[in-house]
Amino acid sequence: MARVLLVNPPFYRLLGSKYNANSLGIAYIASYLNKRDHDAWLYNADYVSDTGYIKVKKIFSNFDSYKNYFRDEDNAIWHEVKHNIVRFKPDWVGYTSYTANISAIKIISDKVKKADPTIKQVVGGVHATLDSNILKDLTSIDYSIQREGEEAFTALVENKNPKFIPGVVSRDKGGILFKTGIAPVIKNIDTLPMPERQKFWNIPEVEKKNVDVSYVNTIRGCPYKCTYCASPFHWDRKTTRLRSPQSVLEEMHLLKNNYYVPTQFDYSASANIDSKDQLKIEDNTIVYFVDDVFTVKKKRVKEILKMMIKDNLKMRWKCEARADHLDDEICELMAEAGCERVKIGFESGSNRILSEVKKLETREEMLIGANMLKKAGVPFSAYFMAGFPGETDEDLKKTIDFAKKIDADYYSLSVLAPYYGTELYEQLIKNGHELDQQPWEYFFHQSPKPMVNDKLSTKVLSEYLSLAELNSKNERKNGYV
Numbered sequence: 001m002a003r004v005l006l007v008n009p010p011f012y013r014l015l016g017s018k019y020n021a022n023s024l025g026i027a028y029i030a031s032y033l034n035k036r037d038h039d040a041w042l043y044n045a046d047y048v049s050d051t052g053y054i055k056v057k058k059i060f061s062n063f064d065s066y067k068n069y070f071r072d073e074d075n076a077i078w079h080e081v082k083h084n085i086v087r088f089k090p091d092w093v094g095y096t097s098y099t100a101n102i103s104a105i106k107i108i109s110d111k112v113k114k115a116d117p118t119i120k121q122v123v124g125g126v127h128a129t130l131d132s133n134i135l136k137d138l139t140s141i142d143y144s145i146q147r148e149g150e151e152a153f154t155a156l157v158e159n160k161n162p163k164f165i166p167g168v169v170s171r172d173k174g175g176i177l178f179k180t181g182i183a184p185v186i187k188n189i190d191t192l193p194m195p196e197r198q199k200f201w202n203i204p205e206v207e208k209k210n211v212d213v214s215y216v217n218t219i220r221g222c223p224y225k226c227t228y229c230a231s232p233f234h235w236d237r238k239t240t241r242l243r244s245p246q247s248v249l250e251e252m253h254l255l256k257n258n259y260y261v262p263t264q265f266d267y268s269a270s271a272n273i274d275s276k277d278q279l280k281i282e283d284n285t286i287v288y289f290v291d292d293v294f295t296v297k298k299k300r301v302k303e304i305l306k307m308m309i310k311d312n313l314k315m316r317w318k319c320e321a322r323a324d325h326l327d328d329e330i331c332e333l334m335a336e337a338g339c340e341r342v343k344i345g346f347e348s349g350s351n352r353i354l355s356e357v358k359k360l361e362t363r364e365e366m367l368i369g370a371n372m373l374k375k376a377g378v379p380f381s382a383y384f385m386a387g388f389p390g391e392t393d394e395d396l397k398k399t400i401d402f403a404k405k406i407d408a409d410y411y412s413l414s415v416l417a418p419y420y421g422t423e424l425y426e427q428l429i430k431n432g433h434e435l436d437q438q439p440w441e442y443f444f445h446q447s448p449k450p451m452v453n454d455k456l457s458t459k460v461l462s463e464y465l466s467l468a469e470l471n472s473k474n475e476r477k478n479g480y481v
Contacts, residue, residue, distance in 0.1 A: 002157045004040040005090040005201060006030050009104040010077055011046055011444075014069045016062045018048035021212040024290065025125055025149070026096045027195035028217075032150040035193050038157060041088065043201040045081045049210055063448050070441050073107050082111035084202045090119055092157055094149070095141075097125040097134075099420045100444035106138055113140035122156065124149040129234050130421025132169055132179055137440075144169040147183040147234070148220075150192065185239045189220055190247045194254060213259050214287045216251055218243045218304075222292035224322075226347075227357045227423040228385070228416060231292050242297060245304045249311065252287065256315055261285050286340060287317035294319035298330065305333035316340045323369025324361050331376035341409070342373060342380040349402025350395035353388050357424070363402055370406040382408035386464050387416035387450030389428065393460045400460075403467050411467050415450055417443045428452055 006026035012019045026042060033040035069075055085093055085108070093112065095105045109121050124145035128134050134144050145152045145167050152167040162170040167183025186192065197213040221240035222231045261284045295301050308315075318341035334342065344366075348354050351363050373380045384403055386396055403411060418425040418435060420443065428435055433452055442451070448465075450456060 002033075002038045002091045003089065004030070004033055004038055004092045004094065004157060005085060005088045006040060006042050006094045006096070007081075007085065007108075008042070008044045008046055008096055009101045009108060010081060011101050011104065013046050013048060013077065014066045014104075016065070019044070019046035020048065020210055021215050021288075022195065022197060023096055024195050024215055024217050026094065027197070028192060029094065029124075029149050029153050030196035030199065031193040033154055033157065034196065034199070036154060036158075038154075040196070041199040041201040042196060043084060043088070044203075044211070045084070047203060047211070049203075049207050067441070070103050070107070070439065078107050078111060081108050082115060085112050086115045086119075088201055092120045092122065094122045094124060094153060097123050097127040099127045100417075100441055102127055102134070102137065102440035104441070105141075109138060109140040120156075122153060124153065126230050126234050127420060129182070130230060130419075133177065135169055135171065135177055142170070145183065146181075147236070148186055149183070150186065152183045182236075185220070185236060185241065187239075187241065189241050190244050194251055197259065209261075209284065212284055212288075214255055214284050215290050216248070216255070216287055217290055218248050218294065219291040219296060223296065224293070224360060225358050225423070227427070228347075228388075228418065230419050230422050232423075233421055235292075240296065242300060245300060245307055248304055249307050252308070252313060252315060253311070255287060256313060259284050260287070260315060262314070262316075285316065287315055289317065289319040291320060293322055293325065295321040295325040295330065298325065298327070302330060302333060305330070305337045308337040309333070314338060318343060320345075322361065323366040326369040326372050328372055328376070331372045331378055334373075334378050335376045339378050342378055343383065343412075344369070344380055345383040346402070346406070347383065347385050348388070348391075348395065349384075349399035349405075350391070353391055353395050353399075356390070357388060363398075367402075367406060370408070374407075379409040381410040381412055382406060383412045383414070384464075384467070385414045385416050386461060387453045387456065389424070389452050390455070391453055392455055393457050396456060396460050396464055400464055400467065404470075408470075410471055413465055413468055415447055415461075416453070417447060417451060419443055 006029055008023040008026065023044060030040040030042055069077065097105060105123060112119060112121060121141045122143045122145060123134065123138060123141050128144040129146045132146060135141055143156060143162060147167055152165050155165045156162060156168065162168045163178055163180065166180050168180055170178050172178050200208055200211055203211065219240065219242050221235035223240050225232050316338050320343045323344050346366050347359060349363055354361060370380065382403060384399055418428055425435060
């Protein structure tokens with residue numbers, strides 16, 4: 001039996017916020033290992049034991065202080081995380097990665113190796129999948145895993161030869177990387193055990209209720225090919241796999257019987273917290289379907305919704321959707337089944353930009369979907385981005401106009417970060433942009449300055465970011481993001 005610690009590195013804490021949710025990627029790996037009689041735990045280094053979350057606008061303004069953490073590798077937070085990992089006395093440590101936390105993983109893994117070189121360290125997740133050479137940067141990490149980690153990580157823990165484990169990148173004696181290719185997808189994801197929701201390292205027993213374990217994944221993959229998104233390659237868009245409605249309902253009943261806290265709560269910042277920059281959010285009061293697109297197959301989603309209604313679950317929930325997947329029946333079923341938020345990536349109000357990024361939707365189609373949600377009384381969050389290559393003030397003004405026109409319940413605003421491995425990243429590198437010279441920690445979508453666009457005026461960009469002010473009135477009518 002191996003002792004394993006699966007780590008979600010600090011990121012939002014560096015921005016003055018936190019992430020108290022159960023990270024499902026490593027939670028699935030932990031449950032897979034535990035089913036095989038290993039002792040796998042989850043360590044969320046982004047956890048903070050309070051209910052205050054800072055607003056998006058504040059996250060943008062904290063970017064400069066965020067960068068300072070990476071300039072000071074002796075900062076107390078890095079020593080704290082290293083200490084908590086070593087104190088666990090693991091045989092194996094696994095880090096979940098995305099582009100913006102690679103620098104954090106580098107700092108932490110170096111300190112862990114120095115403290116105890118016998119610990120085997122592994123990196124997986126999105127960035128490790130996209131970058132088969134990441135071990136050249138992460139010199140203290142022993143292995144990386146490309147794509148799904150349940151089978152590959154378990155094979156490593158059980159001392160299989162890494163040169164014969166699909167999806168594993170290792171080093172030979174000369175330090176040269178040895179690659180076995182991408183891990184094969186798990187075709188029937190109904191066979192996976194439910195994600196780990198109990199074994200949380202470094203969280204006192206009385207605080208474990210603060211960990212939001214109401215995140216549910218029902219789909220692996222996304223059939224779309226938006227150029228700014230890493231999902232097409234990370235999951236392999238040709239093999240989108242869906243859990244059965246029966247499996248989804250089984251997990252919802254498990255949540256309701258063991259973790260879910262039914263409540264109606266006023267999420268208004270003014271009602272709950274002193275700071276105007278914060279919202280109060282209580283965890284495990286709403287189920288979050290974290291699929292790229294929960295509504296990807298209409299027949300299936302209708303079946304799930306009808307089963308939720310038939311079972312009289314009475315659970316509040318939210319999901320990610322595309323506006324063009326919606327119809328009146330889906331929206332009415334969502335309302336009846338307890339949906340309290342649909343999160344829709346509109347991205348832009350300019351049809352020219354939507355076409356260039358291969359969104360495969362038009363402004364007009366998205367407006368129809370938004371109106372159907374409003375008609376059914378289902379609240380929705382609108383996600384927009386600015387700073388696309390070639391985007392002009394005129395394009396961004398169309399986005400601002402469209403954002404106001406849809407009258408969303410909540411607005412989440414981003415400035416484009418072309419993540420490593422996306423089609424957009426590759427296009428920009430090919431066209432001479434020096435994105436590969438940027439520090440990894442700059443690659444996240446709430447960096448305030450456009451990375452690849454110098455055409456947008458400060459005035460129009462500020463007008464775009466000021467859309468966040470529309471959220472104040474909506475927070476008072478249940479502004480759960």
